[in-house]
Amino acid sequence: GDGPLRQDLERKVTDSGMSSLIEFHGHIDHVACYIASLDVLVMCSDHEGLPMALLEAMAMGVPVVGHNVGAMRALLGNNVGGLLSEEHSYTSYAKGVEALIADNKLLRSVSSDGQKAITENYSAEANKGKMLNLYKSILR
Secondary structure (H helix, E strand, O other), rough: OOOEEEEEHHHHHHHOOOOOOOOOOOOOOOHHHHHHHOOOOEEEEOOOOOOOOHHHHHHHHEEEEEEEEHHHHHHHHHOOEEEEEEOHHHHHHHHHHHHHHHHHHHHHHHHHHHHHHHHHHHEEEHHHHHHHHHHHHHHO
């Protein structure tokens, strides 16, 4: 993004010699094409509610490696939609990415199970049913 740490992060990337490997896009209004182009989405936030980027990636079948926190714990548990990082460290996230890339069967099952979970629990149809049930319970 374009947050307050952008210049520091860009400097670290340059200093590490990885400028040709890492791109800073800044704010993007239409992220679906970017998410869909990923092999794996790494979400290393140290606190989260229910990230929209997580739901979007899972809906598109893009596996996620995420920090074991907040709703990511519930969504990615049991390798549905991705893997949880054991520790909040780059080596732990890298392990998750490597595990997915090295095992096509795991990658496919994580992706398809994530899409199924989104359809069953977070789609417009699923949310419509939940809202209807909520209204019915209030009216009783």
